[in-house]
Amino acid sequence: MSLLEVRDLTKRFGGLVAVDSLSFSVVAGETVSIIGPNGAGKTTVFNLITGFQRATSGEIVFDGMNLVGSRPHKIALAGVGRTFQVVKPLRGLSVFDNILVGAFARTGDREEARRIAEDVIEFTELARLRDALADGLPIGTRKRLELARSLATGPKLILLDEVMSGLNPTESREAIELIKRLRDERGISAVAGVEHVMQVVMSISDRVIVLNHGRKIAEGTPEEVTADREVISAYLGE
Amino acid sequence: MKKSPLYLSILSVFLIAAPFILTARYTQHVLIVVLLYVALGSAWNILGGFAGQLSLGHAAFFGIGAYTAAIIASKTAFSPWWALIAGPAAVLPVALLVGWICFRLRGPYFTLATIAVGEVVRLIALNWTTLTGGAVGVVIRPSLLSGTSKLPYYYVVLVIAVVTVTLCHLMSRRKLGYYLMAIREDEETAESIGIDTTSYKLRALALSAALTAMAGAFYANYFLFVDTTTVLPLALSVEIVLIAIIGGLGTVAGPVLGAVLLKLSSEIFRNEFAQANLLIYGALLVLVILFMPDGLMGGFRRLFGVGARKSQRVSA
Ligand SMILES: Nc1ncnc2c1ncn2[C@@H]1O[C@H](COP(=O)(O)OP(=O)(O)OP(=O)(O)O)[C@@H](O)[C@H]1O
Numbered sequence: 001m002s003l004l005e006v007r008d009l010t011k012r013f014g015g016l017v018a019v020d021s022l023s024f025s026v027v028a029g030e031t032v033s034i035i036g037p038n039g040a041g042k043t044t045v046f047n048l049i050t051g052f053q054r055a056t057s058g059e060i061v062f063d064g065m066n067l068v069g070s071r072p073h074k075i076a077l078a079g080v081g082r083t084f085q086v087v088k089p090l091r092g093l094s095v096f097d098n099i100l101v102g103a104f105a106r107t108g109d110r111e112e113a114r115r116i117a118e119d120v121i122e123f124t125e126l127a128r129l130r131d132a133l134a135d136g137l138p139i140g141t142r143k144r145l146e147l148a149r150s151l152a153t154g155p156k157l158i159l160l161d162e163v164m165s166g167l168n169p170t171e172s173r174e175a176i177e178l179i180k181r182l183r184d185e186r187g188i189s190a191v192a193g194v195e196h197v198m199q200v201v202m203s204i205s206d207r208v209i210v211l212n213h214g215r216k217i218a219e220g221t222p223e224e225v226t227a228d229r230e231v232i233s234a235y236l237g238e
Numbered sequence: 239m240k241k242s243p244l245y246l247s248i249l250s251v252f253l254i255a256a257p258f259i260l261t262a263r264y265t266q267h268v269l270i271v272v273l274l275y276v277a278l279g280s281a282w283n284i285l286g287g288f289a290g291q292l293s294l295g296h297a298a299f300f301g302i303g304a305y306t307a308a309i310i311a312s313k314t315a316f317s318p319w320w321a322l323i324a325g326p327a328a329v330l331p332v333a334l335l336v337g338w339i340c341f342r343l344r345g346p347y348f349t350l351a352t353i354a355v356g357e358v359v360r361l362i363a364l365n366w367t368t369l370t371g372g373a374v375g376v377v378i379r380p381s382l383l384s385g386t387s388k389l390p391y392y393y394v395v396l397v398i399a400v401v402t403v404t405l406c407h408l409m410s411r412r413k414l415g416y417y418l419m420a421i422r423e424d425e426e427t428a429e430s431i432g433i434d435t436t437s438y439k440l441r442a443l444a445l446s447a448a449l450t451a452m453a454g455a456f457y458a459n460y461f462l463f464v465d466t467t468t469v470l471p472l473a474l475s476v477e478i479v480l481i482a483i484i485g486g487l488g489t490v491a492g493p494v495l496g497a498v499l500l501k502l503s504s505e506i507f508r509n510e511f512a513q514a515n516l517l518i519y520g521a522l523l524v525l526v527i528l529f530m531p532d533g534l535m536g537g538f539r540r541l542f543g544v545g546a547r548k549s550q551r552v553s554a
């Protein structure tokens with residue numbers, strides 16, 4: 001049974017159709033990439049699923065619950081975590097406190113929340129920066145913190161918007177490793193939005209969905225998708 | 239609770255013994271005013287400092303608390319001291335209405351809306367003559383407590399200040415405090431990790447307004463006179479904000495230090511309540527912004543490392 005089921009999802013901004021009758025599903029424990037060139041509609045899809053924007057039409061069902069029309073915090077509490085393409089750290093708080101705030105989604109008890117945060121800070125390898133303010137962190141670390149904060153809320157599915165952008169090769173490798181461990185060690189599903197056709201990202205994906213101008217133009221294993229003519233032309237330009 | 243530090247014990251003993259050491263009536267009066275503003279700055283800080291919603295309308299909540307006492311005194315047989323409970327109760331529906339209106343707005347627009355609310359409440363009080371006495375105000379007849387001694391007043395306001403500061407302290411280390419800080423830092427991020435931002439902002443406002451109204455109720459019982467120029471002016475809202483900003487936004491000790499510094503200096507310059515010398519305040523504000531951008535608390539931390547947050551900046 002699928003954890004997330006998106007059916008005929010459409011989002012219009014005035015005359016522009018940012019997402020065009022998109023359907024796809026994510027099975028529990030699966031890592032899916034959504035790739036697509038600049039402006040393809042990846043961020044909009046994430047915003048629709050997490051309730052930050054409202055769908056023009058279509059259905060989003062997560063874990064048996066209809067998400068359309070729910071407020072973002074409700075969706076987060078239902079088990080959908082997210083990161084932001086332009087990272088949004090809680091600047092004035094330390095790395096540990098950023099994660100701790102997330103952990104309070106699961107418990108009102110301070111000690112219990114601290115234990116959850118300790119576990120997450122170890123898992124995401126941010127422990128040595130625990131007391132650093134989120135404000136001054138380098139971009140790779142900020143992206144990791146973004147994921148850690150969301151992970152602390154105990155999601156079943158995490159939507160990662162532009163996991164790779166702005167990262168240097170070392171940081172990219174670390175990010176890939178972390179996403180892999182999310183699935184392998186924690187059984188958490190992830191949907192990773194990526195702008196470019198990146199071999200590394202696809203290599204850890206069970207499935208790849210390709211968006212162009214808001215429409216799904218291909219879906220399949222990484223091998224199938226990279227061989228697809230339409231995908232190639234979308235990236236090279238018609 | 240972990241061990242309470244030595245300085246807290248010393249401070250407690252001092253606060254309880256203070257009126258016996260400082261026996262001059264005028265000195266006791268200054269202590270009472272300082273404690274009143276400790277409560278006001280701390281109560282405001284819950285909404286403004288922790289949750290980051292800069293209200294410039296808190297005089298409305300203070301005034302409602304004060305007028306509750308005045309109305310109880312003039313229209314009922316009950317003691318106006320009941321306003322310590324009735325004032326916060328009366329302010330809650332107003333606070334929720336204010337939140338419902340103002341929380342649709344963000345940043346400076348929110349602040350402007352709270353100024354408008356403050357003015358609306360002031361104008362209502364000015365014109366609802368049958369209830370409030372209008373421009374004439376209400377003189378409260380002295381009650382049981384109001385003998386010649388200032389001691390009872392001192393202890394009442396001490397309890398109000400201690401309760402307010404303690405609530406801030408407890409909150410700052412619990413889920414509520416963390417959620418308010420998350421809202422202050424980024425509302426979208428807060429929503430994305432499951433925080434009902436509307437609900438938590440309303441809770442902060444309700445708590446902040448109720449504690450402010452309690453301080454207002456005390457004010458009326460102490461000064462025995464209430465009118466719109468003393469308990470509802472915009473200048474009062476500004477003064478409360480300055481105390482928190484100068485002391486340090488979003489810290490528990492900040493408004494305490496701010497109130498001590500501001501009220502002591504304004505008493506030294508012999509200003510009347512609610513006619514605070516905004517010139518002195520302005521000068522202090524400029525100094526603090528120039529030299530201690532995180533308020534007195536931030537400055538103290540940097541100078542002496544006392545109570546230093548373990549946080550440090552890490553450069554890229
Ligand atoms: N709030 C909005 N109002 C109007 N148009 C929007 C809005 N948000 C997105 N768009 C448009 O919708 C389209 C899809 O944008 P979206 O940000 O979802 O793409 P993306 O795949 O995430 O691209 P990127 O690689 O730039 O992140 C773009 O044409 C964009 O200009």
Ligand SMILES: [Mg+2]
Pocket residue numbers: 042043044085161162
């Ligand atoms: Mg995007």
